[in-house]
Amino acid sequence: MTQTAIPFHFLRGGTSRGPYFNRADLPADQDVLAEVLIAAIGAGNPRNIDGLGGGNAVTTKVAMLSRSNDPAADIDYFFAQVAVEQRLVDFAPTCGNMLVGVGPAAIEMGLMPAGGDVTPVRIRAVNTGALVKAVVQTPGGRVCYDGDTAIDGVPGSAAPVALNFMQVVGSRTGTMFPTGKPIDVIDGVAVTCIDVAMPMMIARAADFGLTGGETLDQLDAMPDLFARMEAIRLKAGMLMGFGDVAKSVTPKIGLISAPDSTGHFRARYFMPWTTHPTLAVTGSQCLAACALAPGTVAEGLVRPVGASPAVIRIEHPMGVMDVTVEFSHEGGFQFHSAGVIRTARLIARGEVLIPATVWTGG
Numbered sequence: 001m002t003q004t005a006i007p008f009h010f011l012r013g014g015t016s017r018g019p020y021f022n023r024a025d026l027p028a029d030q031d032v033l034a035e036v037l038i039a040a041i042g043a044g045n046p047r048n049i050d051g052l053g054g055g056n057a058v059t060t061k062v063a064m065l066s067r068s069n070d071p072a073a074d075i076d077y078f079f080a081q082v083a084v085e086q087r088l089v090d091f092a093p094t095c096g097n098m099l100v101g102v103g104p105a106a107i108e109m110g111l112m113p114a115g116g117d118v119t120p121v122r123i124r125a126v127n128t129g130a131l132v133k134a135v136v137q138t139p140g141g142r143v144c145y146d147g148d149t150a151i152d153g154v155p156g157s158a159a160p161v162a163l164n165f166m167q168v169v170g171s172r173t174g175t176m177f178p179t180g181k182p183i184d185v186i187d188g189v190a191v192t193c194i195d196v197a198m199p200m201m202i203a204r205a206a207d208f209g210l211t212g213g214e215t216l217d218q219l220d221a222m223p224d225l226f227a228r229m230e231a232i233r234l235k236a237g238m239l240m241g242f243g244d245v246a247k248s249v250t251p252k253i254g255l256i257s258a259p260d261s262t263g264h265f266r267a268r269y270f271m272p273w274t275t276h277p278t279l280a281v282t283g284s285q286c287l288a289a290c291a292l293a294p295g296t297v298a299e300g301l302v303r304p305v306g307a308s309p310a311v312i313r314i315e316h317p318m319g320v321m322d323v324t325v326e327f328s329h330e331g332g333f334q335f336h337s338a339g340v341i342r343t344a345r346l347i348a349r350g351e352v353l354i355p356a357t358v359w360t361g362g
Helices: 030-041 096-100 102-108 216-220 223-239 281-292
Strands: 003-013 016-022 061-067 075-082 118-125 131-137 160-166 184-186 189-196 198-204 252-257 265-270 310-316 319-328 334-355
Touching: 003 030, 003 096, 003 102, 016 096, 030 061, 030 075, 030 334, 061 096, 061 102, 075 096, 075 102, 096 102, 096 131, 096 160, 096 281, 096 334, 102 118, 102 131, 102 334, 184 223, 189 223, 189 281, 198 223, 198 281, 252 281, 265 281, 281 310, 281 319, 281 334
Parallel strands: 016 061, 075 118, 198 252, 265 310
Antiparallel strands: 003 016, 003 334, 061 075, 118 131, 131 160, 160 334, 184 189, 189 198, 252 265, 310 319, 319 334
């Protein structure tokens, strides 16, 4: 045997895509697991030519599913961000876009049954401990992918998948503002270090000499910008209690500016070493919380938001993402929950082959 076969389903979740595995089909040891995922994706090559990856951070993501032992959840979702050009795997963050495909994938993989015309799936994000309820369209007991819901950044339309995120504040650090302040000044730049669904370092685009309306290609062609942001991000990671984050994708980076169109504000999201083509689901919640909380870098840039629950519209490079939020101001600002409507599609299923020198199975 020169190669090891591993069953997988390949789905688009939101504006990301990647293989979805049954966790039981993968090695338990995390170091070996990382090597398996590197081989499956083809990490270490800018085109991921020797694997399933697509040469971009939104196409080198992996979801690993299992039945949950948590009484509050049906499915455990373990996420891995595989690097593109380096042989690296980051197990620290989660991914909200890939999470969109977890409910459909769990049903397709037989990890839980469909129930009626719609199936609620309670999901525990293993990486962060967050609990999310997904509602999947399952008429006739089968996952339906056809529908009229369109999301910016994905062609056509598909069946909606509703996600409601609970207990998102302090997903990694236990508090909304891990540094204890809504604004810190690092290298002369005001930043908000905030942890809601995804730890982020958020700054004003203007403080980096940007309008905030730059395209993905324009931003990715600015190496000096990335070098400056990364230097600040490394210090923000220390302030947030993460230690050395040079090889970790968290905290992510967000740059905000006043809205250009119908949104409440405009954002550019970084992963963090490349620009996200749209906006991460978890990142959208963190940005929304930053926009609502008093005293952050978003103050003065955001159009007025109505009473809770409210829909916050965030402009991104390919359109707008709507985030439904619940919050209160009694006794200080409190961010309670966030929800989004996204879509997913099963693209392929079968076996991915990796060299047996990496792992022989078991």
